[in-house]
Amino acid sequence: xxQGPRSGLNAVSAALLAMSxxxxxxxxxxxxxxxxxxxxxxEYAALGVPDDHGGFAQFVVDGVSEEQWKxxxxxxxxxxxxxxxxxxxxxxxxADVREDPRFEGWPxxxxxxxxxxxxxxxxxxxxxxxxxxxxxxxxKPQGGCGxxxxxxxxxSILAQHAAIALTNARLYERSRELTIAxxxxxxxxxxxxxxxxxxxxxxxxxxxxxxxxxxxxSRAKGELQQVAALAAEAADExxxxxxxxxxxxxxxxxxxxxxxxxxQVLHRAHSADVTFESNGVRALPASQEEAMLRVAxxxxxxxxxxxxxxxxxxxxxxxxxGAVLRVADDGTGFDPKAIRRAxxxxxxVSMRDRASGVGGRLTVESEPGKGxxxxxxxxxx
Numbered sequence: 001x002x003q004g005p006r007s008g009l010n011a012v013s014a015a016l017l018a019m020s021x022x023x024x025x026x027x028x029x030x031x032x033x034x035x036x037x038x039x040x041x042x043e044y045a046a047l048g049v050p051d052d053h054g055g056f057a058q059f060v061v062d063g064v065s066e067e068q069w070k071x072x073x074x075x076x077x078x079x080x081x082x083x084x085x086x087x088x089x090x091x092x093x094x095a096d097v098r099e100d101p102r103f104e105g106w107p108x109x110x111x112x113x114x115x116x117x118x119x120x121x122x123x124x125x126x127x128x129x130x131x132x133x134x135x136x137x138x139x140k141p142q143g144g145c146g147x148x149x150x151x152x153x154x155x156s157i158l159a160q161h162a163a164i165a166l167t168n169a170r171l172y173e174r175s176r177e178l179t180i181a182x183x184x185x186x187x188x189x190x191x192x193x194x195x196x197x198x199x200x201x202x203x204x205x206x207x208x209x210x211x212x213x214x215x216x217x218s219r220a221k222g223e224l225q226q227v228a229a230l231a232a233e234a235a236d237e238x239x240x241x242x243x244x245x246x247x248x249x250x251x252x253x254x255x256x257x258x259x260x261x262x263x264q265v266l267h268r269a270h271s272a273d274v275t276f277e278s279n280g281v282r283a284l285p286a287s288q289e290e291a292m293l294r295v296a297x298x299x300x301x302x303x304x305x306x307x308x309x310x311x312x313x314x315x316x317x318x319x320x321x322g323a324v325l326r327v328a329d330d331g332t333g334f335d336p337k338a339i340r341r342a343x344x345x346x347x348x349v350s351m352r353d354r355a356s357g358v359g360g361r362l363t364v365e366s367e368p369g370k371g372x373x374x375x376x377x378x379x380x381x
Contacts, residue, residue, distance in 0.1 A: 015039050015158060019165040026058070026283055026381050028169045029129075032121075032162045033062040036133060039158065040151050043135035044113060047121070049128065050086055054078050058283055064111060070280045070318060071109035080104040081118065085130035091119040091152050095145040097134070115140060117147040119155060123163040131159055198234035202227055255289040256281055256316060259296055263314050270304050272329075273311045280318035288378040291354040292316075292325050295362065298347040299327035299374040307331025307372060322360075322380030328373040333366045351376070 015035035019028060029047055037045035044063040051057035059075045078086060080102045085092060094100055097116035106113075118132030133155070136146030209223035250258045256278045263276035284292070296314060303312045309331030317324050336348075348364060351374070355362035360378035 012039065012154070012157065016161050019162060024172075024285065024381070025166065025169045026060075026285065028162075028165050029058060029060040030062075030381070032131065032158075032165070033060050036131060036155060036158055037062045040117070040133055040147070040155060041137045042117075042133035042147075043137060044111060045131075045133050047129050047131045048076065048078075048082060050078060050130075066318075066320060068109060068111065072107050073109070075282075081116070081132070082130050085118050085120045085132065086127050089120060089122055089127075091117065091156065092132075093117050093145055093147055093152055095140075115146040117145075117151060117155060119152075119159055121159045121163050121166065123167050128163055128166050131155070131162070198230055202230040202234065205230060250289060250293055251286075254283060255292060258293060259314065259316060262293075262297070263300075266300060266304065266312075272304060272309050274300070274304070274314070275312070276314045276316075278316040281316050281323045282318075284323060284378060285358075285381045288322075288358045288360065288380070291358045291360065292323070292376060292378060294354055295351045295374070295376045296325055296327060298351050302347060303327065303329040303331060303372065307333070309371070319377060320380065322378045324375060324377040326373060326375045328371065330371045333368050333370045333372050335368060336364055336366060 015038070019031050019035065029049070033045045033047045036042075036047075042063070044061070046059065046061045048056040048060075049058040055077050056075045061069060064072075076082060081092060081094075081097060081100065084102060094116040096114045097103055098114065113134035115136050116132060116134050117136075118130060120127045121129045121131055133147070136151070138146050140146040205223050205226050209220045209227060212220035212223060253261075260276050260278070263274050267274040283289075300312065300314070303309050307329050309329035312327065312329045315324075315326040315328075317326070348362075352362045355376050355378070358378055360376055363375045364372070365375075366372035
């Protein structure tokens with residue numbers, strides 16, 4: 001370690017402390033990559049977490065700008081050097097990765113890389129990810145690698161602690177999922193009790209109205225008004241409980257896949273043409289993904305049930321470190337000010353609350369005869 005034992009140990013200590021501060025998996029991944037790049041003074045660093053389909057479930061980079069990352073395109077597949085790191089429990093230190101026989105090329109927008117140091121992050125027998133660094137910032141020996149044996153040893157130490165931090169983060173998220181599952185069960189029980197009572201009252205009131213309709217029409221009218229009020233209360237309680245349950249698909253598949261599936265179902269179920277497009281959006285904090293999904297569902301519900309739209313477009317786009325959701329329809333539109341004056345809000349209040357609750361913002365553009373566009377932006381992690 002060229003900086004000397006004291007400064008080197010301080011740097012390692014700072015990196016390990018930084019990793020231990022986070023509980024969200026995505027935050028831990030970002031910290032590992034940034035710490036490795038800083039510790040070994042490399043130009044680029046990346047960490048890929050494999051999925052079960054020959055690709056990466058998550059791929060975090062450091063040293064690449066947002067513009068470059070967007071231009072590079074889809075996440076890489078598990079091939080070449082990346083596959084070797086996932087399959088072997090050995091470091092890879094190369095003077096020029098481009099000359100390795102396993103090198104298979106990069107997208108045209110990919111930054112140029114030469115000297116390379118990579119290794120798997122393993123916990124027991126499980127490979128949690130592939131970590132690599134490229135382009136050591138130092139004079140390089142003729143035909144040699146800028147990364148040294150000391151660098152390799154240091155990265156191995158960091159990777160061992162990274163495996164612990166990543167495993168702890170995964171356990172935390174699984175524990176939280178169990179808590180959510182328990183909360184779902186509790187809400188389902190409360191929902192059953194509350195709605196069952198409302199429906200029982202509604203049935204009795206409807207029976208009373210039926211008995212009165214011939215001999216006392218005015219009283220029957222009052223009972224029917226009560227039926228309508230009870231039905232509305234039951235619907236509100238049902239909706240309030242259901243919208244608080246995070247969909248299992250969102251945990252398993254992520255926001256992009258969940259939204260795409262939701263839109264496909266709506267497209268088949270409605271006469272309107274419902275489309276979905278996503279550009280470069282990667283994993284967001286769980287709370288932001290849930291809020292975006294709920295806003296999309298509410299906006300789609302309004303467009304398909306109330307606007308008479310023939311076409312509804314859903315766009316999920318990357319914006320800085322975050323994302324922007326846009327739901328636009330060509331329906332009848334409305335005057336937002338008139339809606340507020342009439343005491344109606346078409347779910348706009350709840351959508352704004354969801355956006356602001358995760359540090360985002362919601363904008364609504366609409367006017368009679370010109371459709372509606374609802375846009376929600378979140379800052380990312």
